[in-house]
Amino acid sequence: MIKYRLYIATSLLLFCTNVTLGQKQIKLIESQTDLMLSEIKKVDTKDGTLVTPRTIDDGKLKLVPSKDWTSGFFGGELWYLYELTGNEKWKNEARAYTTPIEQEKLNGKTHDMGFKVYCSFGNAYRLEKKESDKEILIQAANTLITRFNPKVGAIRSWDHNKDKWDFPVIIDNMLNLELLFETTKITGDSTYYNIAVTHANTTLKNHFRPDNSCYHVIGYNPETGEVEKKNTHQGYSHDSAWSRGQGWAIYGYTMCYRYTNDKRYLEQAEKVATYLFNNKNMPNDLIPYWDFDAPEIPNEPRDVSAGTVIASALYELSSYSKKGKDYHKKAETMMKNICKNYTSKKGTNLGFILDHSTGSKPHKSEIDVPIIYADYYYLEALLRQKKYKI
Numbered sequence: 001m002i003k004y005r006l007y008i009a010t011s012l013l014l015f016c017t018n019v020t021l022g023q024k025q026i027k028l029i030e031s032q033t034d035l036m037l038s039e040i041k042k043v044d045t046k047d048g049t050l051v052t053p054r055t056i057d058d059g060k061l062k063l064v065p066s067k068d069w070t071s072g073f074f075g076g077e078l079w080y081l082y083e084l085t086g087n088e089k090w091k092n093e094a095r096a097y098t099t100p101i102e103q104e105k106l107n108g109k110t111h112d113m114g115f116k117v118y119c120s121f122g123n124a125y126r127l128e129k130k131e132s133d134k135e136i137l138i139q140a141a142n143t144l145i146t147r148f149n150p151k152v153g154a155i156r157s158w159d160h161n162k163d164k165w166d167f168p169v170i171i172d173n174m175l176n177l178e179l180l181f182e183t184t185k186i187t188g189d190s191t192y193y194n195i196a197v198t199h200a201n202t203t204l205k206n207h208f209r210p211d212n213s214c215y216h217v218i219g220y221n222p223e224t225g226e227v228e229k230k231n232t233h234q235g236y237s238h239d240s241a242w243s244r245g246q247g248w249a250i251y252g253y254t255m256c257y258r259y260t261n262d263k264r265y266l267e268q269a270e271k272v273a274t275y276l277f278n279n280k281n282m283p284n285d286l287i288p289y290w291d292f293d294a295p296e297i298p299n300e301p302r303d304v305s306a307g308t309v310i311a312s313a314l315y316e317l318s319s320y321s322k323k324g325k326d327y328h329k330k331a332e333t334m335m336k337n338i339c340k341n342y343t344s345k346k347g348t349n350l351g352f353i354l355d356h357s358t359g360s361k362p363h364k365s366e367i368d369v370p371i372i373y374a375d376y377y378y379l380e381a382l383l384r385q386k387k388y389k390i
Contacts, residue, residue, distance in 0.1 A: 025339070026085060028346055029353055029379070033081060036074075036351025037093065051100040053351075055359070055371045061350045066101050069112035073376040075101060076119035079127060080379035091127075098124050105140040111157045113144040114176030119376065122182065134186055141183035141192050144176065148195050151225040153202040155195070157217075165219035165229060171207055171245045174200065174252025181259040193259070200256045204268055206230075207249070212271040213241040213292070214249045234360040240293035246276055247309035254317045269317055276310065277330060285337040286330060290358035290367075301367055304342045305357040305374035311335055312377045315384035328390040335381060344370065354378055 039061050040053060050063035052074045064071055078094035081087075098120040104110075105117055114122075117140040125133035147156045149167065157170040177196040184193035206227050207214045215238070219229035235242025250272040257265040276282060281292045287307040294300040314331035318324040342356050349355055352370030359366025 028343070029081065030085070031346055032344060032351050032353050033078070035347060039350045052097055053372055055366050056350055056352070056369050066104050066116070067107060067110070069110065069115050070372055071104070072101055072116040072118070072120035073372045076123050077372070077376045077379055079123035080376070080383060083127060083383060084379065094124065102136055105136050106143055108143045108146050109159055111144070111147055111155055111173050111176055113140045114179040118179040118182070122179065137179065138183055138187060141179050144179060145192065145195050148199070149222055152220045152222060153225060154199045154220065165217065167220040167222040169203065169218050169220060170216055171203070171214050171248045171252070174203060174248055175255070177252065178255055197260060200265065204264065212275040214245055216242050216245045234362060236291040236294050236362070240291050242291050243288040243303050243306035244309065246272060247306045247313065250276070250317070251309050251313035254313050254320070257320060258316070266320055269313070270321055270323065273314070273317065273327065285341065286334045287337055287342065290361050301358045301361065302356050303358040304338060304354050305371050305377070307334055307338060308354070308374050308377035308381055312381040312384055315381060315388045318390055319388045325390050328388070331381070331385070335385065338378065
């Protein structure tokens with residue numbers, strides 16, 4: 001029995017040590033995705049209004065409507081799985097879970113257009129180049145820029161919590177800029193590019209502390225553009241470094257450098273990386289706790305979703321930076337450890353690929369559970385691992 005356990009442990013170690021995508025890893029991902037698709041069919045979709053999985057809540061699969069900020073991730077994950085395998089089955093499933101998100105192209109009540117529409121239809125257009133997908137992206141971008149305030153120089157994030165902020169801008173919003181950059185590429189209209197750059201510059205100016213960690217929320221005066229508040233909504237405290245927020249920062253500025261070649265963006269991504277990996281509370285396996293300043297470290301939940309966002313960003317950053325070898329090595333270490341210690345066992349977690357993410361501990365929401373965007377950025381990181389070689 002001991003020899004058998006040793007064999008299993010050794011096999012897993014060998015499998016995860018060479019984390020470059022292999023058939024065993026693909027089979028596990030496909031098996032879990034098949035399970036997810038079967039579990040979705042068991043859930044009451046409330047007359048079709050619940051369209052995509054988000055997490056596990058009280059042991060049950062939680063589906064959300066298209067308006068939820070996470071609605072585009074499962075369709076996007078399926079597009080990535082099609083890209084990884086070439087299997088038409090996953091392309092068909094990707095289209096099925098992307099189509100219900102289309103109505104969000106007209107939803108001007110949210111800044112999450114990139115997460116919802118670009119992660120789904122953006123990947124669809126990238127892989128299939130359908131004119132209908134392109135038109136959806138353009139409409140989504142046109143809707144998103146209605147939230148831009150030239151006085152502030154940024155796109156408004158939330159319409160809720162009006163008692164706290166007049167004009168909140170969150171670090172997450174950096175990732176929605178990719179939709180705008182891409183829309184300029186496919187239309188030739190620089191309006192979207194200019195708004196994206198202005199937003200990135202405003203965030204660069206106001207979101208970062210001297211140590212290059214970032215706040216979650218900056219509250220602006222919409223009439224004057226002045227900063228009124230600097231807060232952290234989903235982190236431990238206003239002065240703490242919420243881990244996923246740091247992930248959005250390094251990912252966002254790496255992506256902005258890709259489109260602009262502005263060295264300030266590359267330098268900021270590098271500065272965030274320095275903050276992350278020099279932080280005394282970064283664990284040895286490089287999978288962050290939910291907040292770098294959480295008071296009970298090491299007895300705090302991890303956030304694998306922050307880890308996958310950071311790893312995906314590092315692969316791309318490694319291709320731009322003079323520190324590329326180091327960034328690539330760190331991404332490899334993160335992916336190896338995610339594979340070894342944070343991946344769902346086959347047939348568990350209702351089909352989610354990864355476990356141990358944290359949505360918002362202060363709100364007692366989604367603590368130490370699978371979350372769909374962790375899976376999405378994990379598959380993206382696997383694709384980037386193949387693309388960005390050092």
